[in-house]
Structures are given as C-alpha cells and as structure tokens.
Amino acid sequence: MTIAADPAFAAERRRKPRRADPIQKVAIGIAALLAASALLAPLIAPYDPLAQSLLSRLRPPIGFERFAAGHFAGTDELGRDVLSRSLHGLRLTLALAFAGAVIGLLIGGALGLIAGLRRGWVEDTIMALVDMQIAIPFTLVALLVLSLMGSSLTVLVLVLGIAGWEQYARIVRAEARRLSVQPFLEAARTAGAGPVYTAVRHILPNLVSPLVVQFTLALSNIVILESTLSFLGLGVQPPQPSLGSMVGLGRDYMPTAPWIVLAPAALIVALTFSVQILGDWLRDRADVRLRDR
Amino acid sequence: MIAFAVPAPVLSVRDLRIAFGDVEAVHGLSFDIHRGETLALVGESGSGKSATALSILRLVEREGGRIIGGSVRLGETDPLEVTRLASAALRDLRGGRIAMIFQEPMTSLNPVMTIGAQMGETLALHRGLRGGAAREAARAALDRVKIPEPERRLDQYPHELSGGLRQRVMIAMALSCEPEVLIADEPTTALDVTTQAEILKLIAGLQRELGMAVLFITHDLGVISEIADRVVVMKNGEKIEEGRTSEIFSAPRAAYTAELMAASPRLGEGAPAPLTAPAPVLKVTGLTTRFGGGMFARHAATVAVNDVSIVLGRGETLGLVGESGCGKSTLARSIMRLVEPAAGEVELLGTRIDTLAPSALKPHRARMQMVFQDPYASLNPRMSVRDAVTEPAILHGIVTPRDRSELAARLLERVGLPAEVAERYPHQFSGGQRQRICIARALSVRPQIIVADEAVSALDVSNARRITDLMAEIQRRDAVSFLFISHDIAVVERVSHRIAVMHQGKIVETGPTETVLRNPQHPYTKRLIAAVPRFGGSGDRQPEPFVQVELA
Numbered sequence: 001m002t003i004a005a006d007p008a009f010a011a012e013r014r015r016k017p018r019r020a021d022p023i024q025k026v027a028i029g030i031a032a033l034l035a036a037s038a039l040l041a042p043l044i045a046p047y048d049p050l051a052q053s054l055l056s057r058l059r060p061p062i063g064f065e066r067f068a069a070g071h072f073a074g075t076d077e078l079g080r081d082v083l084s085r086s087l088h089g090l091r092l093t094l095a096l097a098f099a100g101a102v103i104g105l106l107i108g109g110a111l112g113l114i115a116g117l118r119r120g121w122v123e124d125t126i127m128a129l130v131d132m133q134i135a136i137p138f139t140l141v142a143l144l145v146l147s148l149m150g151s152s153l154t155v156l157v158l159v160l161g162i163a164g165w166e167q168y169a170r171i172v173r174a175e176a177r178r179l180s181v182q183p184f185l186e187a188a189r190t191a192g193a194g195p196v197y198t199a200v201r202h203i204l205p206n207l208v209s210p211l212v213v214q215f216t217l218a219l220s221n222i223v224i225l226e227s228t229l230s231f232l233g234l235g236v237q238p239p240q241p242s243l244g245s246m247v248g249l250g251r252d253y254m255p256t257a258p259w260i261v262l263a264p265a266a267l268i269v270a271l272t273f274s275v276q277i278l279g280d281w282l283r284d285r286a287d288v289r290l291r292d293r
Numbered sequence: 294m295i296a297f298a299v300p301a302p303v304l305s306v307r308d309l310r311i312a313f314g315d316v317e318a319v320h321g322l323s324f325d326i327h328r329g330e331t332l333a334l335v336g337e338s339g340s341g342k343s344a345t346a347l348s349i350l351r352l353v354e355r356e357g358g359r360i361i362g363g364s365v366r367l368g369e370t371d372p373l374e375v376t377r378l379a380s381a382a383l384r385d386l387r388g389g390r391i392a393m394i395f396q397e398p399m400t401s402l403n404p405v406m407t408i409g410a411q412m413g414e415t416l417a418l419h420r421g422l423r424g425g426a427a428r429e430a431a432r433a434a435l436d437r438v439k440i441p442e443p444e445r446r447l448d449q450y451p452h453e454l455s456g457g458l459r460q461r462v463m464i465a466m467a468l469s470c471e472p473e474v475l476i477a478d479e480p481t482t483a484l485d486v487t488t489q490a491e492i493l494k495l496i497a498g499l500q501r502e503l504g505m506a507v508l509f510i511t512h513d514l515g516v517i518s519e520i521a522d523r524v525v526v527m528k529n530g531e532k533i534e535e536g537r538t539s540e541i542f543s544a545p546r547a548a549y550t551a552e553l554m555a556a557s558p559r560l561g562e563g564a565p566a567p568l569t570a571p572a573p574v575l576k577v578t579g580l581t582t583r584f585g586g587g588m589f590a591r592h593a594a595t596v597a598v599n600d601v602s603i604v605l606g607r608g609e610t611l612g613l614v615g616e617s618g619c620g621k622s623t624l625a626r627s628i629m630r631l632v633e634p635a636a637g638e639v640e641l642l643g644t645r646i647d648t649l650a651p652s653a654l655k656p657h658r659a660r661m662q663m664v665f666q667d668p669y670a671s672l673n674p675r676m677s678v679r680d681a682v683t684e685p686a687i688l689h690g691i692v693t694p695r696d697r698s699e700l701a702a703r704l705l706e707r708v709g710l711p712a713e714v715a716e717r718y719p720h721q722f723s724g725g726q727r728q729r730i731c732i733a734r735a736l737s738v739r740p741q742i743i744v745a746d747e748a749v750s751a752l753d754v755s756n757a758r759r760i761t762d763l764m765a766e767i768q769r770r771d772a773v774s775f776l777f778i779s780h781d782i783a784v785v786e787r788v789s790h791r792i793a794v795m796h797q798g799k800i801v802e803t804g805p806t807e808t809v810l811r812n813p814q815h816p817y818t819k820r821l822i823a824a825v826p827r828f829g830g831s832g833d834r835q836p837e838p839f840v841q842v843e844l845a
Contacts, residue, residue, distance in 0.1 A: 183671035187734065190629050191685035192658040194651070201684075205675035288675055288718045 027277030030270055034090065041091040045084035046070060050239050053079035058257045074259040076250065086263045089241035094271070096153075096160055096242070097222040103161025104218055108168025109211065113199060115169065116176025126169065133166040139228060146234040156226075156235060163225055164218040171210050179203050208286045216279025220272035227268060243268050301369045302327050303506040304349070304391075304474050309363035311344050311353060311530075318344050319530040321363065326474065326506040328369065331497075333509045333517040333538070335553070336527035337753040338724065342510050345527075346476050349508070350391055351375060351383050367391065367474065389419040392467035394460070396479040401463055402451040408435075409447030412466050419470040434465040438495060456617070457488035464495065471503060478510045485616035485780055490824040493519050512753040514557040515783070515826030518542060526550050556758035558783035560825050564806035567790045571606025574741055574774050575628070575661070578602050580637035582620075582627045597623040598634070599798035605742065608772040610764075612789030612806065614782050614821065620798040621778050625746045628776070629663050630654060642741065659689045662735035666747035668727035672719040678705070678730055679715035686737040704733040708763060725756030732763065743767075744776045749784060761788050782825055786810060794818045 037044065047070075057079040059068035068075060073083035115126040142159045149155045179185060179202070188198050227244025229235035231251075236242035238249065243264040250260035302325035311319040319341040326332045334342045347353040348360050366372035367390060378386065387393075395401045403411055412431035416422040422430050428447065435443035438461045451459055460480060467475060477496065481489040497520055500507050509520055517524055517538060524541045526534040526549065534547040545551045580601045583594040597620045605611050615621045627634040630646065639647040646657050662685065665671040672681055679701040686692040692700045702712035708729040719727055728748060735743050745764065749757035765788060767773055779785050785792060786806055793803040794815065802815040813819045 183665040183667055184673045186626075186631055187663065187665060187671055187731070188673075188684065188688075189631060190658060190661075190663045191734075191738070192655040192688045193684075197688070202673050202676070206673070208675075289720045 024277055024281045027274040028281065030274040031278050034094070034267070034271055034274065037087055038091040038094045041087040045081075045087045046072075047081035047084040049080060049085040049088040049241050051080060055079065058253065060257070061259050073263045074257070076257070076260045077253060082260055082263050085241040085246060086243070086267055089243045089246050089264055090267050090271070092236060092240070093223055093226055093243040093268075096157060096226050096236075097219050099157045100160030100163065100222040100226075101215055101218040103158070104164040104222075105168055105211065105215055107161070108165035109172050109207075111165070112169035112172025113176055113203065116173040117180060117195060117199060117203070123173070127173070130166040130169050138163050139225070142225070142229055143232070143234060146229065151234050151237055153236075156229070159229075160222045160226060164221060167218065168211070168214055171214055172207060175207055175210060176203055179206055209283045212283045212286055213279050216275045216282075219275050223268060223272055243271075300327060301372070303367070303369055304508070305364075305366040305372065306345070306349070307364045307366070309345065309348060309365065310361045311341065311348050311358050312361050313344075313356075313358045317361070317530065318358065319348075322527070322530070322532055323363075324525050324532070324535065326508060328473075328506055329500065329504045330523065331500065331507040331509055331521045333511060333521035333524045334527060335511060335514065335517055335524055337512060337553075337755055339529075340527040341530035342527050343478055344530075346393070346478050346508065346510050349375065349474075349476060350387050350393055351378065352387075352393075385419070388415055388467075388472070389470050390472055391474045391476065392470070392472040393476040393478065394463045394467050394480045396482050402459060404451055407448050407450055408454075408462055412447075412462075412469060415466055415469055430469065431465075434469040435462070437468065437499070438462075438465040440465070455488075456484055457491065460484060460488075460492055461495070464492075464499070468499060468503070468505075472505060474506045474508065475500075476508045476510070479512070480509075481516060482511070482513070486782070486826075487616065487820060487824040489516070490519075490826070493826070496520065513826070514542075514554060514754070515559065519826045526553065553754060556754045558754075558758075558781065558787050560783045560786060560810065560822065560827065562783075562787060564786045564792075564810070565610070565788070565790050566807075567805040568606055568609050571609050573604050574607050574642055575603075575605040575776070576638075576640040577604070577624075577628060578638045578640070580624065580627055580634050580639065582623050582632055582634045584623075596798055598627060600637070601795075601798075601800050602637075603793055603800065603803070605774050605776055607741070607774055608768060609791065610768065610775040610777050610789045612785035612792040613776060613778045613795060614780065614785050614792065615795035616780055616821075619795045621795050622746055624795070625663070625744050625776065625778055629661065629744060656689070659685065659691075659738040660740055661742040661744065662738065662740040663744045663746065664728070664731050664735055664748040666750055668724045668731060668751060669719075671731055672727055674719055676718075677715070678717050678719065678722075681719070682715075682730060682733040683737055685734060689738055691738060700737065704737055705730075707736060707767075708733045709759075723756075725752050725759060728752060728756075728760055729763070732760070732767075736767065739771070740773065742774045742776065744778070746778045747780070748777075750779060750781065757784065764788065782810070782821060794821065 053075070056068040056071065056075055058077055059066055059071055059075045061067070061074040062072045071081050071083070073086065076082055076085070111126050115123040142163065145159055146155060185198055185202055188202055223243070226235055226242065227247060230242050230244030231248030233248070236245045238245060246264040247261050253260050304326045307323050309319055309322045310317060322345060324332060334345065336342045344353055344358055347356060349365055353360065360376050363376070365375040367375055367386070375386065409428060409431055412434060413427040416427045416430050420430070431447055432443045435446055440446055440458060440461050446454070446462070454462065481492050484492060493516065496507065509517070511517060521538045524536060524538050525532055526541070526547065528549050533549045534541065534545065541550060542554070545554060580598055581596065582598040583596050585594045601624055603611065613621050613624070623632065626632045628639055634647055637647070638645055641657055641661060644657060646654060649657070679698060682704045683692060683697045683701050686700060687694065687697065698715065701715045705712050705715060710726060710729055719730070722730065749760050752760060761784065764775060768775060775788070777785060777788055789806045791804065792806045792809045793800050794809065794817065795801070796817045802809060802813065802818045809818065810822060813822055
C-alpha cells in the first residue's frame with residue numbers, strides 16, 4: 001500500500017492515542033476500584049451500615065484523638081461506621097446513576113433517532129418535548145413528582161432516567177440528520193436498504209462515540225442530581241445510605257465532625273472525575289479510525 | 294564584454310525536507326522562482342506538493358508537519374530565511390510578501406463576514422488602512438480582478454457569490470497587498486471549465502501587470518500548459534523532473550512524467566466508436582424534477598431537471614457533461630429514485646420504476662447501481678471493507694452471511710485490490726483505492742447499469758485513468774452500461790460512446806461523442822469545448838523571458 005506516504009494519512013496516524021496515557025490509567029484504576037468496591041460492598045464493609053452504636057458516636061477517623069478502634073473513617077451521629085455507610089452508599093448511588101443513564105440513553109436515543117430520520121411533524125413534536133424539558137428546571141419537576149408519588153426507589157430511578165434524555169435526543173438527532181445526507185447512506189439506499197436497516201447498520205455505529213461521551217456526562221450529572229434530591233430529603237430515604245443522603249445528613253455536623261461529609265463527598269468527586277476520563281478513553285477506543293491495525 | 298547575468302530568484306527553495314510525524318513527506322526539494330515567472334508544481338495527491346506550498350508560508354506546522362531541513366529564501370536582494378522566522382515576522386510575511394489562494398473558495402472565506410470586512414482585515418494588518426480608505430482600496434482590488442459591481446460586493450456575504458466570484462474575491466484579497474510571490478494551490482480544481490478558463494486568464498494577466506512570481510500547484514497538465522513557464526514534477530516527495538513547460542510537454546525526460554501525460558485526458562484524443570443499435574436498458578422520458586415550491590413555500594419551485602429524455606443501450610457508456618448546478622446529479626438521483634421526480638417516466642429493462650412503491654422497487658435496485666463523487670464520504674467509516682462491498686448483495690439475498698468473506702475477496706480482486714484488505718476500514722485507503730471499493734460494492738449485485746456521478750472528479754489524473762480503465766474493462770467483460778456524469782469533457786470523451794450535454798436542467802445536445810465534439814451545434818456546447826485547457830508540444834503560451842542581458 002502506498003497510503004503510508006500520504007501526508008493526510010500520516011497526520012491521522014499522529015493523532016492515534018498510544019493506548020491509555022498516565023491520567024487515563026489513573027482514572028481507569030480509580031473507576032475499577034470504585035466499581036469493585038460498590039459490587040463487593042456487602043462483603044468488604046467492616047460493619048452493618050445501619051447498625052447504630054450510640055456509645056461511640058461522632059468518633060473521628062484513624063489518626064485522630066478519640067478514635068474508636070475499627071471505625072477507620074470515623075462514625076456518625078448515631079455511631080454508624082462511616083466507611084461501611086460510604087461503601088453501601090456508593091453501591092446504591094452507582095446503581096441508581098447507571099440505571100438512570102441507561103434509561104435516558106434508551107428514551108433519548110430512540111426519540112432522537114426517530115426525530116432525525118423521520119422529519120416532519122414527528123420531529124417537530126419530539127423537539128418540542130426536548131425544548132420543554134430544557135425550559136423547565138428539572139430539579140423542580142423531580143421535587144414535584146417525588147413529593148406527589150412518594151419517594152420509592154423505582155420512582156427515583158425513573159425520575160433520574162428522565163432527567164437526561166433530552167441531551168441524548170439532541171445529540172442523536174443532530175448526528176442522524178448529518179449522516180442521513182452522507183453519500184454512503186445514499187449508496188445503501190440505492191442498494192435497497194430500508195430505513196430500519198440503515199438506522200441500525202449505518203447510523204448507530206457512527207453514534208457510538210458521541211453517545212459514550214454523553215453517557216458518562218449523564219452518569220456524573222445523575223450522581224449529582226441524586227445527591228441533590230437526597231440532600232433535600234426526596235431521594236434515598238434514611239436510614240438507607242446513599243452518597244448524597246450522607247452529605248445531606250452530615251451537613252449539620254460539619255463544624256464538629258466534618259468526616260461524615262468528607263468521605264462520601266470525596267467518593268462523589270472521585271466517581272465523576274474518573275467516569276469523565278473513562279468516557280474519553282472509551283470514545284477513542286470505539287473509533288475504528290483511531291484503532292491500531 | 295557581454296555577460297548574461299541571471300537575476301536572483303524571488304523565492305529560492307533549497308533541499309527542503311518536511312515530515313509529518315515520523316513519516317518524511319518531502320525529501321530534499323529544490324527550486325527557484327524569478328520575478329514575473331510562473332512555476333507549476335505538479336504531482337499526484339500525496340506527492341508532497343501541497344506540503345511544500347504550506348511550508349513556504351510556514352503553515353505546515355499547523356497541519357501537523359514540520360520542516361526538518363533545508364532553506365526557503367525570499368527576496369531578490371538581501372534574501373530572508375523563512376524557515377527561521379519568528380511568528381511575528383511570519384505574520385507580516387503571510388499576506389504581505391507571500392500570498393496564497395486555496396482550492397475551495399467557500400471554506401477559505403469566513404461565512405459570517407461581508408467581503409468588504411474580510412478584505413479590510415488584510416488591508417488593516419498589512420497596509421494600515423482603515424475606514425473609508427480601506428473600503429476604497431478593497432473596491433479597487435475587486436475592480437482589478439474584474440468583479441462586476443465591486444461596490445455592491447463589498448456588502449455581500451460569501452454565500453451570495455458564485456464559486457467563480459468567490460475565487461476572484463480570494464485572488465483580490467491575496468493581491469491587495471501586492472505580494473512578491475503568489476502561491477496558488479489548485480485554485481481552479483473546484484470550478485467549472487468555463488470559470489476555470491476565466492480565472493487562469495485573470496491570474497496570468499495580473500501577474501504580467503504586477504510582476505509577481507507565481508507558484509502554481511495542480512495535478513492538471515492542461516492547466517499547466519495554459520499558465521506555467523516552467524514545471525517541477527513531483528512524486529513521493531521528490532523532484533522527478535524540472536524544465537520549461539514546452540520542453541517538458543514535447544520531450545519528457547523522466548518516465549513518470551510521460552506516464553502522467555499519458556494519463557491526462559486531452560480533448561480530441563478519440564472516443565469509443567458508437568455501438569450499432571444496442572438494446573435499450575434504460576429509457577428516460579420527459580423527466581422533470583423540482584425542488585421546493587408547494588403550498589406553503591415562500592419561493593417558487595426550482596426546476597433542476599427539465600423534461601429530460603435519454604436512452605442508454607446495453608454495454609454502452611453515455612457521457613453526461615455540464616457545469617456544476619446544471620442538474621446532472623439531480624438527474625442521476627432522480628433515475629436512482631433518491632429524489633422523487635415530478636413528471637416523466639423511467640423505464641429500466643422494460644419496467645417503469647418511477648411509480649413503484651419502495652418494496653416493489655427493491656428488486657430493481659440490484660440492476661442499477663451508483664458510484665458517487667466523494668470517495669471519502671461514500672463509505673461508512675465504521676464499516677469494514679468486507680461488509681461494505683458485500684452490503685448490496687446481502688440486502689438482495691444474493692449471498693448468505695457465511696459466504697460474505699469469499700464474495701468480498703472476489704470483488705476486491707475484480708477491482709484490483711488484494712483480498713486481504715477486506716478486514717480494513719475505509720480510512721486506511723487512498724481516494725483511488727476507496728473509489729475501487731465503491732465500484733466493487735456496486736458490482737456485488739451484478740448490475741446491468743452503473744451510474745457514475747463524477748466518480749473520478751475527486752481523483753488525480755493517474756488514479757482517474759486507472760478507474761476509467763477499470764470501468765471500461767468491466768464493460769467489456771460483463772456488458773455493463775454506464776451513465777458517466779462529469780464536468781470534464783476530456784474524461785467523458787475518453788470513455789463515452791455517446792454524449793449528452795446538459796445546461797440549466799435541459800439536454801441541449803446529444804449524439805455520438807466524436808460528432809458532438811468535432812461539430813458542436815449548440816452555442817453552449819461550443820463554449821464548453823472552447824474553455825477546456827489544451828496541452829501539447831506546440832507551446833501555446835509564449836513565456837516571458839526572465840533572463841536579462843546586461844552590459845558589463
């Protein structure tokens with residue numbers, strides 16, 4: 001092949017990421033650690049997250065005065081182990097965020113694809129819904145729904161899922177519109193491909209990169225939204241721990257026992273950070289143009 | 294005593310080496326350009342000619358390349374070493390002493406700025422002109438490139454101008470600071486032949502007027518013979534040959550130059566003889582396609598194709614020529630039912646297909662396939678070559694998914710690509726190779742008709758030649774009929790048995806290729822043929838002498 005001599009090709013090769021860079025490696029490591037901790041929380045948590053021990057209330061983490069043996073990250077106002085609660089909270093938060101992001105992806109992706117390919121009144125209706133979703137502050141809607149329906153986990157997952165669908169829909173519609181006038185789609189049409197075939201075989205593979213990025217963005221957003229709702233008392237209900245509810249309940253003790261907030265807050269930061277970097281890495285991996293031959 | 298003193302060149306490139314990443318793209322290139330001289334840099338895509346041009350302006354660094362050796366000197370007396378300039382000095386150089394015009398005039402102009410504002414920017418930067426003075430200078434610059442109504446153009450936006458006018462604006466901007474060197478990188482490739490002829494004439498005239506040196510980059514030998522004094526032939530980043538234009542054309546020394554000339558289509562080379570009464574495979578009658586209009590539209594419908602009737606015989610190639618915007622692509626797309634025609638009939642192998650429902654149309658699609666202009670956009674970047682070339686066959690149930698690889702290998706070999714490339718993705722191929730893949734894809738359903746819409750227009754001459762040769766070979770072997778659409782009459786002549794000339798949505802003239810080209814009847818056909826750049830050993834252009842005789 002003479003293509004190696006083509007400067008355009010050479011330039012393309014230059015952009016090729018040589019596997020993961022150091023920051024990406026760190027982020028992948030953190031993400032893997034968090035995922036493993038979340039999955040294995042019941043096994044690795046040293047205490048029952050709900051078990052109270054009023055005698056060792058508000059004990060600081062290891063290395064401080066009044067440290068209670070065994071409670072490495074300290075205890076909260078009811079003497080519950082902060083580390084165990086954080087691990088279980090991480091497990092619940094991650095599960096909620098994942099389920100929420102997947103629901104958003106499915107709803108938004110499907111509606112966006114239909115809007116991008118069908119056009120006409122179908123597109124107008126879907127995009128009007130998107131505009132409405134953007135125009136109304138979603139936290140208010142979530143508050144309303146949760147206070148009317150009561151805060152069960154099922155309702156919470158649905159609310160979190162609906163929270164981000166419009167972003168997916170916008171991205172998918174724009175990409176689908178752009179792709180639908182590409183000659184390779186016309187070629188498929190002249191070969192006798194129907195709309196469903198072209199959508200599945202031609203459009204979707206080209207949507208993987210933007211969707212992966214949006215998915216990780218949504219994941220972080222949902223973690224934060226869940227934290228907000230739990231903080232406001234409408235998310236995960238006590239005594240069950242989630243990262244957000246722990247931050248919410250711990251805020252009263254900030255001046256005296258900051259560790260109650262610090263542990264879950266640090267996990268939220270680590271989670272959102274590593275997921276973002278992981279998303280960029282996955283996007284590059286999914287792109288055949290950047291893949292090693 | 295009389296001595297011949299050769300004046301110092303305006304631009305002198307010595308042993309220039311450019312690399313992209315670890316790949317060296319240009320290996321030690323040297324050439325000189327003198328005042329008032331036009332040097333053409335010719336070569337295939339990937340030969341390093343554009344990289345060279347960008348290096349002279351030091352713009353190559355922005356494209357991910359770097360100059361790793363050699364020198365670029367500017368100026369007759371006290372030459373300036375461009376390769377070592379700091380970025381502030383470079384900004385003065387660009388647009389001031391060296392100006393460049395690019396291939397695509399639409400993307401080189403900022404779509405949200407008026408022409409006047411964009412020209413004012415250059416004038417303010419290099420000549421310190423502002424306000425009324427800048428506007429007057431811009432108007433004068435537009436006047437110089439012979440743009441009609443220059444005053445009105447200053448307040449227009451790029452999209453309001455035609456391609457030819459945009460390129461004139463680009464030239465006006467490039468020349469507004471009276472540069473010593475003008476670099477023109479394929480400035481007419483995106484234009485129609487008639488517009489191209491005007492632009493070439495304009496550049497040559499301005500050069501005489503201003504005495505600039507012009508570095509003209511192109512892959513079109515016809516254009517070179519129209520404009521260049523000297524030619525540098527490049528291949529794979531090396532200079533193959535250098536000489537006066539007439540010498541190169543009459544007696545090329547390097548085998549590669551001869552090859553390039555053989556590949557270049559020239560008008561009057563002869564066309565395939567028309568077939569005697571071939572059985573019609575495609576009959577188009579009174580086809581009309583409109584865009585827009587309708588009950589709520591603000592503008593009346595545009596008629597892109599207007600009452601067109603053509604017949605294509607078995608094993609025949611019908612060449613459809615016309616300028617961009619004449620409706621030839623819309624005609625192809627209407628025949629392929631990618632757009633719905635408003636009136637008329639399309640009869641494919643005895644069946645009217647223009648009224649069929651999509652499901653009823655599908656079996657007929659296998660009989661007629663299409664190859665598109667842009668080989669980069671006509672393959673799905675996320676689909677392997679194996680899946681791409683066999684896709685039509687899978688859709689029509691001609692091949693089972695299990696036999697897919699075998700069919701892919703056979704098809705790739707048919708178009709001259711090794712079977713092993715099936716597992717690769719489109720970005721790993723060059724334009725010519727991608728176009729072969731597109732042809733393989735069309736062939737997968739054994740069609741009787743292939744509609745090739747500007748299928749070789751994006752390729753350089755050698756690749757274009759290989760693709761048209763491949764098409765001819767396919768035609769000989771399988772008696773496939775081609776509807777060959779192109780704006781390049783010379784290419785059309787080479788491949789077509791018959792020719793149809795399209796102008797403003799109508800077929801103005803049709804007949805056997807030889808007859809139409811030798812004896813055009815319609816004034817538009819005559820104009821089109823007259824505009825085609827010609828080349829040969831005769832040396833149409835008398836180069837200006839640049840060697841001065843001096844008494845010493």
